[in-house]
Amino acid sequence: MSQDHSHNDDHAPQTDVKEGPPGEYEILSRAMQEILEEKGLIKAEQIQKKMELYDEDYPNRGAKVVAKAWTDPEFKARLLENGNKAVAELGISMEADHLIAVENTPEVHNLIVCTLCSCYPRSLLGMPPTWYKSRNYRSRVVHEPRSVLSEFGTEISNDTTVRVHDSNADMRYVVLPMRPEGTEDWSAEQLEELLSRDHLVGVTVPVVD
Amino acid sequence: MSAFQPVTPIPDHDFDIGDRVTIKRGHPPGHRRTPHYIRGKTGEIERICGVFPNPEERAYGFDGLPGRILYRVKFKQSDVWCGYAGPDTDIIEMEIFEHWLEPA
Numbered sequence: 001m002s003q004d005h006s007h008n009d010d011h012a013p014q015t016d017v018k019e020g021p022p023g024e025y026e027i028l029s030r031a032m033q034e035i036l037e038e039k040g041l042i043k044a045e046q047i048q049k050k051m052e053l054y055d056e057d058y059p060n061r062g063a064k065v066v067a068k069a070w071t072d073p074e075f076k077a078r079l080l081e082n083g084n085k086a087v088a089e090l091g092i093s094m095e096a097d098h099l100i101a102v103e104n105t106p107e108v109h110n111l112i113v114c115t116l117c118s119c120y121p122r123s124l125l126g127m128p129p130t131w132y133k134s135r136n137y138r139s140r141v142v143h144e145p146r147s148v149l150s151e152f153g154t155e156i157s158n159d160t161t162v163r164v165h166d167s168n169a170d171m172r173y174v175v176l177p178m179r180p181e182g183t184e185d186w187s188a189e190q191l192e193e194l195l196s197r198d199h200l201v202g203v204t205v206p207v208v209d
Numbered sequence: 210m211s212a213f214q215p216v217t218p219i220p221d222h223d224f225d226i227g228d229r230v231t232i233k234r235g236h237p238p239g240h241r242r243t244p245h246y247i248r249g250k251t252g253e254i255e256r257i258c259g260v261f262p263n264p265e266e267r268a269y270g271f272d273g274l275p276g277r278i279l280y281r282v283k284f285k286q287s288d289v290w291c292g293y294a295g296p297d298t299d300i301i302e303m304e305i306f307e308h309w310l311e312p313a
Contacts, residue, residue, distance in 0.1 A: 082214045098216045098258070115244050142246065142301060143290045161298045164286075169242045169304035170261045170279055 059126030063195035111202035121172040175202040217259035229313035240268035252284035278307040
C-alpha cells in the first residue's frame with residue numbers, strides 16, 4: 001500500500017461517522033446474528049472470520065488484478081470482457097457481485113461513486129473507506145468531479161474526459177489505472193506494492209517518483 | 210465497449226448500444242434505483258449489463274421476477290447539470306432498468 005492513504009484521509013469528510021448507542025439497523029443485525037447462532041445455522045467464529053477477510057485479505061486483491069492486467073495484455077482483454085470470469089482465474093470470487101473494469105487511458109479518466117448508498121466491490125477492495133460513504137463525496141462527485149479530484153491532489157487535464165460511474169444498481173466497478181512510466185521492467189509484485197485502493201476507485205493515479 | 214459480455218443472455222431488449230434514450234421523469238413512491246438527478250435527461254445506451262430481478266419488487270419481499278433488462282446509459286455532464294464547470298466532453302454513466310427508458 002502506498003503512503004498516500006494518510007494524505008487522502010486528511011481530506012476525508014467524516015460527517016457520516018456516528019458515535020453513541022447502536023442504530024435501529026445495527027440492533028436488527030445483531031438480533032438476527034444471535035437468532036442464527038442459537039439455531040445453530042452459523043457460528044460467531046464464521047462471522048469473525050469473514051470480517052477478518054474483508055479487513056485483511058480482500059483489500060489486497062484489487063492490486064493483484066491490476067498488476068496482472070498491466071503485465072498480461074490477454075488477461076486485461078478478458079478482464080474488460082467479463083470481470084468475474086477474469087478475476088476467478090486469480091482465485092478471486094466476486095460472490096454475488098458483477099464486476100465491470102473500466103480502463104484509464106490518456107483520453108479518459110474513470111471515477112467511481114454510488115450516489116444511492118455505498119455500493120463498492122467489497123470482495124475486491126475490502127470495506128469502503130469512510131469518505132466513499134460520506135454524503136459529501138456521493139453528492140459532489142457526480143456534478144463537480146474535477147473539484148473533488150483536485151481535493152485528492154489529482155489534476156486531470158481538460159483534454160482528458162472525466163467519466164464518472166454511478167454504481168447505482170447491480171454492477172460493481174473497478175478502475176484499471178494507466179501503468180506509470182518508469183515501471184517497464186518492474187515485476188508484478190513491485191507493481192502491486194505501488195497500487196492503492198484509491199487508484200482503483202479513481203480518486204488518485206499511481207505515479208513513480 | 211463492444212467486447213463486454215452481458216452477464217446473462219439478453220433475449221428481448223428494446224434498446225441497443227448507441228440508441229438515444231430519455232429517462233422517465235416520474236417520481237413514483239417506493240424503492241427506486243433510478244437517481245432523481247437523472248430523471249428527464251437524455252443520453253445514450255453504453256452497454257447492456259444483463260437481466261436482473263427488479264429491485265423495485267425485491268425491496269418489498271417479492272422475487273422481482275421476471276427479471277428486467279439493465280442498461281448502462283451515458284450522459285454528457287453538460288446535459289445533466291445546468292452550468293457544469295468542466296469540459297463539454299465529460300461524461301456520467303449509470304445503470305438504468307428498461308422500464309425507466311423511452312426512445313429519445
